[in-house]
Amino acid sequence: MTQRWYVGIDIGGTNLVVGLVPEEGGAPQGLRVRATESERGPDAIVTDVVRMARESIRDVLGVHHTSEILGVGVGSPGAVNRSTGRVLESPNLGWRDYPLRDRIQELSDWPVVVDNDANCATYGEFWVGAGHDARSLVGVIIGTGIGGGIILDGQLVHGASDAAGEVGHTTVNFAGRRCACGNYGCVEAYASGPNIAARAREGLEAGAESVLTELVEGDLSRITAATVYEAVVDGDEYATQVMTETARILGAGIASLINTLNPDAVVIMGGVTRAGDVLFHPLRGEIRRRSFKVSAEACRILPAALPETAGVVGAAGLCKAALEGRNG
Amino acid sequence: MTQRWYVGIDIGGTNLVVGLVPEEGGAPQGLRVRATESERGPDAIVTDVVRMARESIRDVLGVHHTSEILGVGVGSPGAVNRSTGRVLESPNLGWRDYPLRDRIQELSDWPVVVDNDANCATYGEFWVGAGHDARSLVGVIIGTGIGGGIILDGQLVHGASDAAGEVGHTTVNFAGRRCACGNYGCVEAYASGPNIAARAREGLEAGAESVLTELVEGDLSRITAATVYEAVVDGDEYATQVMTETARILGAGIASLINTLNPDAVVIMGGVTRAGDVLFHPLRGEIRRRSFKVSAEACRILPAALPETAGVVGAAGLCKAALEGRNG
Numbered sequence: 001m002t003q004r005w006y007v008g009i010d011i012g013g014t015n016l017v018v019g020l021v022p023e024e025g026g027a028p029q030g031l032r033v034r035a036t037e038s039e040r041g042p043d044a045i046v047t048d049v050v051r052m053a054r055e056s057i058r059d060v061l062g063v064h065h066t067s068e069i070l071g072v073g074v075g076s077p078g079a080v081n082r083s084t085g086r087v088l089e090s091p092n093l094g095w096r097d098y099p100l101r102d103r104i105q106e107l108s109d110w111p112v113v114v115d116n117d118a119n120c121a122t123y124g125e126f127w128v129g130a131g132h133d134a135r136s137l138v139g140v141i142i143g144t145g146i147g148g149g150i151i152l153d154g155q156l157v158h159g160a161s162d163a164a165g166e167v168g169h170t171t172v173n174f175a176g177r178r179c180a181c182g183n184y185g186c187v188e189a190y191a192s193g194p195n196i197a198a199r200a201r202e203g204l205e206a207g208a209e210s211v212l213t214e215l216v217e218g219d220l221s222r223i224t225a226a227t228v229y230e231a232v233v234d235g236d237e238y239a240t241q242v243m244t245e246t247a248r249i250l251g252a253g254i255a256s257l258i259n260t261l262n263p264d265a266v267v268i269m270g271g272v273t274r275a276g277d278v279l280f281h282p283l284r285g286e287i288r289r290r291s292f293k294v295s296a297e298a299c300r301i302l303p304a305a306l307p308e309t310a311g312v313v314g315a316a317g318l319c320k321a322a323l324e325g326r327n328g
Numbered sequence: 329m330t331q332r333w334y335v336g337i338d339i340g341g342t343n344l345v346v347g348l349v350p351e352e353g354g355a356p357q358g359l360r361v362r363a364t365e366s367e368r369g370p371d372a373i374v375t376d377v378v379r380m381a382r383e384s385i386r387d388v389l390g391v392h393h394t395s396e397i398l399g400v401g402v403g404s405p406g407a408v409n410r411s412t413g414r415v416l417e418s419p420n421l422g423w424r425d426y427p428l429r430d431r432i433q434e435l436s437d438w439p440v441v442v443d444n445d446a447n448c449a450t451y452g453e454f455w456v457g458a459g460h461d462a463r464s465l466v467g468v469i470i471g472t473g474i475g476g477g478i479i480l481d482g483q484l485v486h487g488a489s490d491a492a493g494e495v496g497h498t499t500v501n502f503a504g505r506r507c508a509c510g511n512y513g514c515v516e517a518y519a520s521g522p523n524i525a526a527r528a529r530e531g532l533e534a535g536a537e538s539v540l541t542e543l544v545e546g547d548l549s550r551i552t553a554a555t556v557y558e559a560v561v562d563g564d565e566y567a568t569q570v571m572t573e574t575a576r577i578l579g580a581g582i583a584s585l586i587n588t589l590n591p592d593a594v595v596i597m598g599g600v601t602r603a604g605d606v607l608f609h610p611l612r613g614e615i616r617r618r619s620f621k622v623s624a625e626a627c628r629i630l631p632a633a634l635p636e637t638a639g640v641v642g643a644a645g646l647c648k649a650a651l652e653g654r655n656g
Contacts, residue, residue: 079622088622136488150588153655157480159590160464160626166587171618172502173513174580183583183618185501249502255511256498256584260478262487290499290511294407294416298488327481 005029006319007056007072007110009049010117010311012036013092013144016045018052019309020060021316023070025128028312030056038093043103045093049074050107072112073319075120075311076100082162082322085114092144113319115156117311118165122149123156123321124314125267130305134264138257140167140250142270145180146188152261155327156318168192170253187253191246193225193271200228200242210238229275243275244282251286258291258299269304276303333357334647335384335400335438337377338445338639340364341420341472344373346380347637348388349644351398353456356640358384366421371431373421377402378435400440401647403448403639404428410490410650413442420472441647443484445639446493450477451484451649452642453595457633462592466585468495468578470598473508474516478589483655484646496520498581515581519574521553521599528556528570538566557603571603572610579614586619586627597632604631 004023010016016036019028032052036045053072061068078090085101087093105112115123122139131137131151139149146168150157157164168188169181176185177195189195201220204213212231216222231239254266266287272279280301288296306313321327336356338345344364347356360380364373381400389396406418413429415421433440443451450467459465459479467477474496478485485492496516497509504513505523517523529548532541540559544550559567582594600607608629616624634641649655 152480152485153483155481157589159623160592161590161622163620163623163626164588164590166620166623169587169620170498170584171500171580174500174577181620185580252499252502252513257588259494259497260492260585260588261485262489262492264488292491292494292497292509294489295487295491295494298491 002068004068004070005060006070006316007053008312008314008316008319009053009072009074009104010120010315011045011049011074011076011093012117012311013038013077016049016052017309017312018049018056019312020056021313023320025313025317027128028309028316030059031309031312032056036093042093042095042098042100046100046103046107050104069110071110071319071323072104072108073120073315073317074100074104074112074114075117075315076114077117080114080116080162082113082115082158085112087114111319111323113322115315115318116149116162116165118147119149119156119158120314120318121269121310122151122165122267122314123317124306124310124312125269125304126151126314127317128306128313129310130267130302131265136261136263137265137267138167138254138261138263139267139269140254142191142268142272143193146192150261152263156321158327167253167257170256172249172252172256187250190249191272196225196228196242196246196272197223199245200239203238203242208238211236212239225272232275232278240278243278246272247279247282248286251283252290254283254301255287255290258287258295262295263299265300265302267302267304269307269310273303273307330396332396332398333388334398334644335381336640336642336644336647337381337400337402337432338448338643339373339377339402339404339421340445340639341366341405344377344380345637345640346377346384347640348384349641351648353641353645355456356637356644358387359637359640360384364421370421370423370426370428374428374431374435378432381436397438399438399647399651400432400436401448401643401645402428402432402440402442403445403643404442405445408442408444408490410443410486413440415442439647439651441650443643443646444477444490444493446475447477447484447486448642448646449597449638450479450493450595450642451645452634452638452640453597453632454479454642455645456641457638458595458630459593464589464591465593465595466495466582466589466591467595467597468582470519470596470600471521474520480589480591484649486655495581495585498584500577500580500584515578518577524553524556524570524574524600525551527573528567531566531570536566539564540567553600560603560606568606571606574600575607575610576614579611580618582611582629583615583618586615586623590623591627593628593630595630595632597635597638601631601635
């Protein structure tokens with residue numbers, strides 16, 4: 001039988017990633033990656049991803065076999081209206097009400113389906129990644145912000161206005177740190193990359209001693225979440241304490257999701273997973289302490305399995321689901 | 329066409345309520361209510377509810393028309409395993425691993441389906457109550473504890489081990505008040521009936537002035553949530569402040585659910601809804617401030633429409649759904 005494929009396109013704030021995903025799920029082939037450079041505007045990015053998709057197809061199928069493509073799935077940051085295919089607002093890319101699906105459709109021979117990038121990454125981990133044997137799963141993606149996605153009984157939860165899955169904006173401290181979303185005390189306000197760095201910086205400014213100060217040659221403004229992991233790997237006590245506190249706060253937010261949704265698995269994605277056991281050990285402990293026993297026991301806390309390609313795989317998978325009339 | 333019915337049985341910590349619910353949904357007929365008196369043990373309660381069901385049937389259908397009953401739905405507090413029909417644990421009733429479905433089935437001519445009582449109440453409000461025109465809905469039931477249920481795309485979310493919907497155990501303050509569940513800073517630890525009373529008492533002990541002190545003739549241990557509402561109705565400033573704070577904390581928890589699930593509606597159930605605008609006005613304001621604009625705009629915050637009978641209606645509705653092979 002002829003192998004059939006979906007094109008997966010992942011438009012990220014940093015990189016554009018494109019590849020071909022087998023109809024039945026699996027690792028993407030003919031992968032193409034380039035820097036997004038969002039300042040070029042959306043039309044230039046559309047031209048790029050379509051060209052990258054053509055290259056992927058030529059790589060994998062040769063020149064004459066494009067009929068084996070079934071559809072194109074696209075993940076975009078921000079609020080995406082699935083029925084119109086428009087990106088309503090993407091602060092990351094600087095887009096407002098951009099007709100992403102139609103622009104790609106004009107250049108494509110196959111049906112195009114768009115969805116939010118965090119939904120795509122979650123669906124990728126569910127379809128072929130860390131959660132491939134789960135029926136219900138919460139994805140938590142820790143980066144510049146904290147996003148996520150929710151899959152219940154094999155279906156992605158989109159919500160009443162395609163805005164579901166904002167798990168980073170779960171309040172864990174109602175009088176706590178101001179969040180970029182305007183709320184106070186969201187998980188994101190403590191545990192996103194920049195906020196991990198900010199909390200580390202604040203402690204140092206208050207007098208904590210740490211190898212971090214040397215790592216940035218005394219310029220605390222240069223501390224990033226990556227510097228904190230580096231110091232953790234060096235065995236630095238203060239940095240380890242910052243990561244443990246991060247894990248605890250993340251654990252409080254995830255325990256709320258587990259008590260509410262009782263999923264089979266939570267998959268943690270993003271650079272922060274590089275912290276390994278320093279993150280996952282206190283995280284699992286905090287979740288166990290804070291959630292109902294029956295729900296905690298049912299739920300595995302897993303690091304992502306597809307760190308670079310979950311978005312591409314999930315965009316393809318959600319395209320397949322939409323064309324088959326399923327909700328992911 | 330002959331009207332067909334489901335029997336709905338709501339086993340509560342305080343009352344047993346039984347009635348007949350029309351197949352297509354609607355107000356229960358032939359309603360029977362009696363005190364639970366859980367100290368009598370589960371078998372006595374089973375005998376009671378089956379007798380009450382027979383009385384309801386006789387009332388509504390007469391003696392000879394029992395063939396018009398399609399099934400029996402039962403709601404029980406605590407952790408309910410739907411596939412075995414056992415109540416694993418109900419601290420409210422003092423039951424442990426009780427075969428509720430089989431015990432009722434032995435006395436019943438129709439198929440029996442059991443579910444958690446908060447799921448039943450939520451489904452009742454969804455099927456014929458405040459949320460009858462919603463597709464997705466979160467139910468929040470404020471009583472001795474705070475329970476709830478989640479309906480997405482018309483289906484009740486049961487989760488991996490039938491434990492989903494514990495929306496009262498969403499952490500809103502990770503270093504906050506100890507909760508009955510063992511966690512710290514759950515919504516329930518602030519906003520359940522007994523915790524509203526406890527917070528009111530603590531403020532008075534710290535010197536606040538209020539008509540509450542007179543209402544309980546100086547014996548602060550007699551303050552209940554109902555006393556606090558009474559003082560609010562009297563125009564008492566301190567009691568109003570306690571209710572406003574309750575609404576704000578509840579709002580933080582509900583905003584997290586709205587950001588996560590993007591539902592059409594949240595239905596607030598339980599005695600606390602009697603506080604009316606004193607609760608709902610600050611609650612709606614806090615939710616608006618704390619949640620994403622698109623999700624807040626999509627979501628109505630509604631008081632329950634079936635304060636006495638949501639459990640009976642929902643138990644019947646979930647029985648119907650289960651017999652039709654749907655997940656609620």
